[in-house]
Amino acid sequence: MAASKRSNMSSENSTEDGLKANKADISSKVDLLIQSRKHANDVFDILEYLQSEKEKIVVSAINACCKLFCTLLERADLFVGQLPKEEEMLIGDHSADEKYRMFMRHRYNSCLDLLLEHISHDSYQIKESALCTLMKFASMEGKFPLQDLDWSEHYSFPREIIQEEDMALLISRFQEYLEMEDVRYYVMSAIRENVARVMDKNKGVVIPVYQNNVFTLLSNISMPSQESELTNYLVKQEAKHEDWKAAKLKEHKRAFERLWLGFLKYKLPSSMYKMVLVILHDSILPHISNPTLMIDFLTAAYDVGGAISLLALNGLFVLIHQHNLDYPDFYKKLYNLLEPSVFHVKYRARFFHLANIFLSSTHLPVYLVAAFAKRLSRLALTAPPAALLMVLPFICNLIRRHPACRVLIHRPSAADQACDDPYMMEEEDPARCHALESSLWELQTLQNHYHPDVAKAAMAINKPLSQKEDDFKELLELSTYEMMDRALKQKQSRAVPLEFDPATQLLQGSGGVGVLGMHFGLE
C-alpha cells in the first residue's frame, strides 16, 4: 500500500475507488437480498467477496453477511430441521418457498465455513470481525433455533482460535464472550475435546504455540464463585433452565476441572509449567470441584526442584491447609529447597512468605527449626543485601518462636570451648545435620556486612531477643534498587564527610591499596 502510494497516485486512487465501489456494491446487494427473494443469487457474489484478497473488502463482506443472515434468521427465512443435500433438494418435491429457504440455509452454512476459515486469517481485523460475527450468529441461532434439537449441544466453538499460531490478541478479544456463562461452559467442553484430540495426535510431544494459546484461553476463564452469579447469558433459555447444564455452577466446576486436568495431563514447557503454578492457587484450585485431584500434578512439580518446586509450594500449601493433604517428608523437601539461588530468584518473596507460614507452627521439632535457621544463615553468606534484610529477621523470628533454639545464639555452657562448626551443610536430612549443636557464626560474620542496615539487623543476636516478632512482611518485596533509593533519599542532617586524602589520579587507591590500579591500566 505504501509503495503504491509513492509510485503513482492514480492507481492508488483507482484502488480506492474500487474499494468504494465494491463496498457500495456489497451493501446494495444486501439490501436487495433483504428486500426481495428475486435477487437470491446475489448471495453468491457476497460470498465471493468474502473470499477476496483485500482486507477491507473482506471485512465489509463479513459485516454484510452478518446483517443479511441475521435478518434472514429473524424472518425465519432459513430452513429449519434436517437439511437435505443440495442435489436432493432439487429432486425432492418442495414448495418454492421451501426451496428458497433451503437454498439460503446452504448459503448460510457455507458462510459459516468461510468465517471459520477466516479466523485463522493473517489480518487481525478480519479475525476479529469474523469472530464477532460468528458469536452473533450463535446468539441469533439461540433465539431462532434452526433445528429442533437443543441447539447448544451443537454449538460449534471456533476451534481455530487455539490453533498453532499465536492468537493472544484474538483470545483477549474472545475473553468478553467468556464472561457469559453459557459460552464459557460450552467453550470449556469444546476445548477439552480439542486438547485431547490434538495432543493425542501429537503423541504427547510439547507443542509450545498451541499450548500457549490454550493456556492463555484457560487463564482468561474467570469462574464465578457463587451460583447466584450465573446471570449473564448469551442466549436466554427460559424453558429448559432447570436441567440445562450451563446454568449450574456444579457443572461449570466439573467442566473446568476436567478441562484443566485434561490440559495438565500432557507434558508442558517449563515456562508454562511455572505460569500454571503461579496462577494455580488462586485462580484454579478454588474453582475445581475436587481439588485433591491436583495432588499428583503438584507433588510431581514439587519433586522437579528449583524454581518450579518453589512455585508448587503455594498450591501444596492450599491443599495441605484446606484439603487435609498429608505430605510425607514435606519439611525435609522444603529444607532441601534452600540453596543459594533461593535469594536470587524472582519468587523469593512468595517463597519466604510461605516458608514463614510453614514454620510458624510452634509444634515443630526443635531440630527442624534449628536446621532451617542454620541453613538459612549459612546461605545468607551469599545473599544480596535486600534478601539479607529480610532473612535476618526471619531467622530471629524462628528463634523467638522456638525458645529451645536459643542455644544457636546463646550457649553459655560451652562458652570457652572453641570448636569447629558441627553443622553439615551437605546432609539432606534436617534431623541429622547437627544444627542444634552449632551456633550462628554466620550472623556474627554479617555484623561486618558493608550495608549499615544489614549490619545492624545482624547485631540483634548480640543481645537477648525481644519478645515481639519482627515484622518482615514489607521487606519481602524489597529490591536492591529500593534500598538504594531509600539511602539516597535520606535527609542528611550534617555535612557530608569528605575524603581527606587528596586525590591526584584516577586509579589512586582510596582508603588502602589501589587494587584497581594494580590490575587495570588507563588505556
Next chain:
Amino acid sequence: MMGKPPKKKNISDKVRKAKTSKEIKNNPFEVKINRKKFDILGRKSKHDVGLPGVSRSKAINKRKETLLKEYKTKDKSNKFIDKRFGEYDTKMDPEEKILQRFSMERQRTQDKKNMYNLNEEEELTHYGQSLAEMEKLTDMVDSDDDADERGLLSAEMTASHFGGGGLLMKKTPGEQDEGGKQRAKSRQELIEELIIKSKQEKRERQTQKEESQVLTEKLDQDWKSIQGLLAHKNAPKADRAEDEDKPKLDEYDMMVRELGFEMKAAPSEKLKTPEEVAREEQERLQQLEADRLRRMMGDIVEDNTKAPTHMSADDINDGFVLDGDDRQTLAYQDGKWNINEEGEKIEGEEGEKEESGEEEESDEEESEQEGEEDGEGSEEDSHSDVNSEEESEEGGEEEEEDEQPVAVPQLSEKVQAEAAKIELPYTFTVPECYRDLKSLLQGHPADHQCIILARTQQCNHPSLGIGNKLKIQKLFGFLLEYVGELATRSPPELSTIDKLIPQLYDLCQLFPETASKGLQTTLGDDAHSMEEVLEVKGRTAFPKLDMDNTVCSRRFASIIHLIYLKITALLFPTSDFRHPVTTPALLYISQALTKCPVTSLKDLTSGLVLCCLALEYVSFSKRFVPELINFLLGALHLAVTDKTTGYSVVPPFRRSGKASDLLVLSSPESSQTWCKKTLPLSATQTLTLTSDLESDHYRLSILATCLDLLKRCFSLYRELPSCLHIFQPIATLLSKHLPIKTYPAALQEVHGEILAALSGCLTPRPPLVFEKKKPIPLKLFTPRIVQVLDYGKKRGNTKEEREKERLKHKYKKEFKGALREIRKDSRFLGREKLNEVMARDAERKRKVKELYGSLATQEGEWKALKRRKNSRR
C-alpha cells in the same frame, strides 16, 4: 489639751518611749513566751518570743499617724481632681486620649464660631506661630541674616550699642561742625538715623546675598549640564575646585581625625617554624584519621557523646543511668563492649570545624601542587585583585617565575606549562551550562584543560565575589558530565579524566553538598535505568556490563559508571558506617554484580573492575561483601572444564550454559608465552582479540586478576568468624576443579598460596553467647523532691491545685488579718471618739464649775456686801 489624752492612755507607749529596746527585751514583764506544742528540729520559729506591749504601741502609733490624722481632717480638707478627659482611664492609649481631647477641643471651638462661616479655617500653628507664615518666609535668608549680624561687630555699632552716650556726645560736635547752621540733632533723631542706616545696610546685604545665591544656583546647573561630558577622571579635580569655594578645613581638626582613624598596629601571628607546621599537619591528619574511625564504627557512637542529663542522688558516678533512652550508652558495637573509650575522639562539631579548616588547607595544598605543575599558578592565587593581575600580567610574569622555588620536579612539565601559559588567557568566565564548559575545554590537551579549570576557579574564587560561589558550585556538575562524556568517547580519554581528578577533588572539598548531590543523582539515575531494564527483560538484563548490547546509547554506559564509582571512592570516605554517597554506590556495585549475567569477556572485565572497586571500598573498613566472593567464584567457575559437581554457583552465574566456558583456555601451550600485564580499562567497552593466542593470554590475565583479588579478599576476611564457610566453595573449586596444571608458573604460585592460606584458616570458634550484660543494680529510688511552698496542710497533687490551695489559704489569712485590722481601727476610732466626748464633757463640767464658782463668789460677795450693809446698819 489635745495631746494629753493619748499620752495618758498607753502605758506601754510610755514604757516603750522610756526604755531602749534592749531594756525591753530583757524585761521579763514585757516578754511573752509562746508555748510550743512540739519541738521541731532544725526549724527556727520567729514567734517563740513576743513583745506584746511593744507591738501594741507600734500599732497605736501608726494609727495615730494615719487614721487619726484622717479622722481629724475629715470634712475639712479639699482635694485636687484632674478632670481632663480620660485622665484616670487606664484602658485608653495615651495617643487615643490626646486625639479625643483634641477633637473635643475642636468641637468646642467650632460650636462657638459662626456656623455659616465656611471659608474661614482655623490656623495651624507650630510653637504658637502660624504655619502659613512660616512657609512664606525663606528661612535661609533669615538665618544668614542672623549669622551676619552676629559676626559683625563694627566699632560704630559697638559704640552705639554699648558706648553709652559717648558716641553721641562726640558726634554731635562734629556734625555741628559740618553743618553749622544745622540745629544740633537730638538724641532721638540720632538713634532713628542709626536705625535707618542699619536697615539699609541690611537690605543691601540681603540683595547681595540673593544675587550670589542665584549665581551659585546657575553655576550649579551649568556644572550639572557639563558634568556628563567630562571624563570620570577629571571629576576629583572639579571637586577640588569646588572644595576651594568651601571654607578650608582646619588643619588641626584634620590632624586629630587622621590620628583617630589611623590603623592600630594589630599583633600578627607568630611565624611558625617548620617543625611546628609539620607537627600541626600531623595532628590534623591524626584527627582526621580518628574521625574516620569514629564514622566507621557507625552512628551509634554519636549518641555516646551526649552526657546524661539527670544525675540521681544515688548515682555512684559509674556511668550507669537508669533512664531508658540513656541506656544506649551501654550499646555494643561491632561485637565489642562499648565503654566510653571514645573520650579522646573528637565530637562531630569539632570534626566539622576541622573539616572546614581542612578545606582551606587543602586549597593551599592544591595551589602548591599547581605551583609544581604550572609555573605560576599558585602565585596568581596570592593576588587578591583580578584586575591588577590582568594589568601586571605581562610584566609580573617573569618576576614571578624567578621567585618560584626551583622545586619543580619535572622539567618537561614545566616547559609544557609555560607553553600553555603563552597560549592560554588568564581569566575565564565560569561556564553557565554544560555546553559552555565543553566549548571551553574543547580542543585543548589534557594539561591545558587542567590549567584552564584551575584558572577558572582562581579567577572566580568564592572569596572574590558574591555570585562566584554559586557559579563555581555548578562547575562540579558540569565537570562530572564532562568526565562522563570523555569516558564515552571511543577510545575513552581516560588519561584526560585522570588529569581532571585533582580539579574534581578540589571542587568537592569546596562544595561537599553539591558534589554529593551530583554523584547521588548520577548513581540514582543509573540504578534506576538498570532497575527498569531488569523489570522489562526479567532476569536477563545487563545494563551495567552490557557490552554486546544492540542499543548504542547503552553501549558505553558501563565505563562511565565504573569511572563514576571510582571517582566516588576518591572523593568520599569509603570506610564510613553509613555515608550518603558511598553506601548507595556500594549498593549499586552489589546490584550490578548480582543482577548482570556474564556473557562475554568484556562483561567479565567490567565485573572484575567492579570487584576491584568493591575491594577498594571495603579495604579499610574490612566489611564483608558477599557479592564480591560470589562473583569471583563465578568467574573462576568459568575456567573450569568439568562443571558437574562439588560446589554451588550463585546467580548470575549458572552451572552450565552458553557462556560458561569463557575462561577455558583453547590450547594449554599458550600459557607458556604468557606474561602478566595490566588489563586496559577500555576493555570493558571494546575488546578486540584477534587470535586464539591473544584471547588465551587475556583469559590468563583475567584469571591472574581473579586469583590476586581472591588473595586480597582472604586477607581481608581472615578474621571473620565464618571465614571458612565463605571461602569453602572457592577452596573446593581451586583444589579440585581448576585445571591449574595448564597455567603458567606465576598463577600456580598464587594458587598455592591461596590454598595454603585457606587450609590454615581452620580455627575453631567458641559458640555464640550473648554479650555479657553489666549486672543491673538493685533499683534504688531517689526520694521525690517536692518543692514546699507552704507548710501545714497540703492537699491536691498537681502543681496547679497546690498553688490554688496555697492562694486560698493565703487569702483567708489575709482576710482575717484585714478584718482584725479593721476591728482594731474601729476600736481605735471609738476610743478616740470617746476621748473626744470625755474631753468635751470635762470641759463643759469645768466651765460649769467655773460659772458656778464665779456665781458663788458673786453671791458671796453680794452676801458679804449685804452683811456689811446690815452690820453697818
